[in-house]
Amino acid sequence: MGRSPCCDENGLKKGPWTPEEDQILVDYIDKHGHGSWRALPKLAGLNRCGKSCRLRWTNYLRPDIKRGKFSEEEEQTILHLHSILGNKWSAIATHLSGRTDNEIKNFWNTHLKKKLIQMGYDPMTHKPRTDLFANLPNIIALANLLQHHPLEDHAVRLQVQAAQLAKIQYLQFLFQSSNNYNPTQPTPSSNTQHYNNNNNINLGDLGAFNLTNFVKENSTPSLNLSNIENQTLFSNENNSCSQLLHNNQDNTQQVPFNFQTHLNNNINEISDNINCHNFNFDQENNSTSSPLNITNILPSPHSSSHLPPLAEISISNNQGDSSSNSTNNGADQGSSSYWPELFFEEHFMHDIS
DNA sequence: AACCAAGTCAACCGCTTACTA
DNA sequence: TTAGTAAGCGGTTGACTTGGT
16 A cells, blocks of 8 residues: 655645635635545645645535534533544544534543543543542542651551552442443443453342441551542542442443533432442451352452553553554553552452452 | 743644555 | 555644633
């Protein structure tokens, strides 16, 4: 497959278009249609490459282009379509008359993606983020709370805290997996596979596990984990943990179509879900009171493919939001990107297993 | 008023795909 | 079947704008 010659090889103009150039292009296409884009610039008398002309026309000069702010309805449509199609901007654009793929892409990158991240959702999978980095703000906040403590204590406490948050998230992951698993209903896209593989736990199996008690009782003396719990498990905004516990009915846990309203309305439902399952972790015996041997449902420490990636997007650079994510389900990533070894070495894991 | 950082968006780059000879 | 061309597409860049200090 050959590639088109680069447009600047012949000293053709690049950069922003002038109103005069726009007018020439519009006039020509009005009269003759665009025909061959490659031939158009010469025929129209423009010192531009055909590619540049095509982009200028399709992204800006086309008469049917709608300009201005995206409406709420358009925003919801983009979110919905993106959850299905991923970064297929042109496909999304076909459902929004008058909007170009470029415009939608820009709107996504500058508004919607940030919105999802702020709400604790992974903008690529539209799922609640399960990585530790999603809780970084909480950790930083905790660090601030500890500012009055001696520095050496500070570092140690932060490490302890990070490990505890990881524990909490792992438990939430188990809980989440138990709600997700449905062997008769495959996940709609490859993006979601690693969330559902082999975690065939059901709530009955974990039925006696009290997550909130666990959080409280495992708190270090120096940290008020009740506050963290309130912030991360039950607060309404910018919070990944509460969304982790959100019992989404369609088993996909994707950001719903009208996600904002949905999240706002369902915080009580989240709490209810936790309470109604009546978890009760038997700390003294270091085991669940369920007859199930939990070892059977825990992934092997060396079998990280059972676990969600720690950070699918949060630690990536700009390139990380590329569409390649849509074809990368994370399963082939190195194990280093999954739950850290130290987590499995924690006595907590030994306690459970 | 000047500076800086963050946000926005038009345009470009380069890869992929479809088509054709 | 192969290679060349054109067009489509998504990621990235950089100029410009805006808001804060």
